[in-house]
Amino acid sequence: MNSSVVKSIVLHLGIGGFLYASANIHPPTPKVMEVTLNSAIPTPDKAVSAVTVDQKQVEQKIAELQKKEKDKKSAEDKRIRDLERRAANARKQRESEARNIKKLEQERKAKEKEKAQAEAEAKKARAIEQKERAKAKQAEKQKQEAENAAKAAADKRKAEEEALKKAEAERKKREEEAKERAAEAERKRQQAMQEQMLQEQLAKEQAARSKIRQQQVVSEVDKYRALIMARIQQNLLIDEKMKNQQCRVNIRLGFNGLVTQVKSLGGDKLVCEAALRAVRMADTLPVSKDKDVFEKLKNINLTIKPEF
DSSP: OOHHHHHHHHHHHHHHHHHHHHHTSSOOOOOOOOOOOSSOOOOHHHHHHHHHHHHHHHHHHHHHHHHHHHHHHHHHHHHHHHHHHHHHHHHHHHHHHHHHHHHHHHHHHHHHHHHHHHHHHHHHHHHHHHHHHHHHHHHHHHHHHHHHHHHHHHHHHHHHHHHHHHHHHHHHHHHHHHHHHHHHHHHHHHHHHHHHHHHHHHHHHHHHHHHHHHHHHHHHHHHHHHHHHHHHHHHOOOOGGGTTOOEEEEEEEOTTSBEEEEEEEEEOHHHHHHHHHHHHHHOBOOOOSSHHHHHHHSEEEEEEOOOO
């Protein structure tokens, strides 16, 4: 074994002694163990130097551990002092709150007592006031009854005179109102008759115009249906196999006659294929600028029969 191994063994032994010393707070003075392993033992000067270095490291380590232990104890003492201080503050706060609550309760009871006394005095005063008011009211009532009796006699006589005048005036008024109502009723009857005659005349004219308009629309629709059929027939590619066959199609058109959709509703397969192809080739079909006519043409069903 060489000198580095010896140093390592001595260092481990020193650390073991340090740990034991730190556990007991008062570490004993480290002792140097001399070990003779072989003839390659270092000279006394070198051994003393190594032991001195290791001893300083051990002492430094012990000092660090003692400082940490001291800092830890100081922190723990501080924490305990903080807890005691907070507990004391909390106790003082609870005692202060208890005193405040007791004081408020005393004030509340005092106010309730004052309120009860005030209400009793007010009640007594109201009773006296009501009694006096009742006496005054009775006296006023008796006085009023006497005045009313005298006034009633005068009013009765005056009322009888006014009733006669009023009855005469009402009679004349009713006669005038009856005449006015009769005249108003006659005027309204004449007006109603005139309005009825006018409504009947307008209805007849409207019906006539509507009939003419419907005839015009139907005529225009038939016209454009024929034009659409002619356009489709022009583009229809026919075959002998289509003779006496037909196909029903649905066509939807835009306001300018553009074909927006075409589909088969049933019929001969060859005729349907040719009809759909012919409509798509046409692309745009004849439509009327008349809104009513276009409404009947924008979604139409046609029966296509090849012409031979």
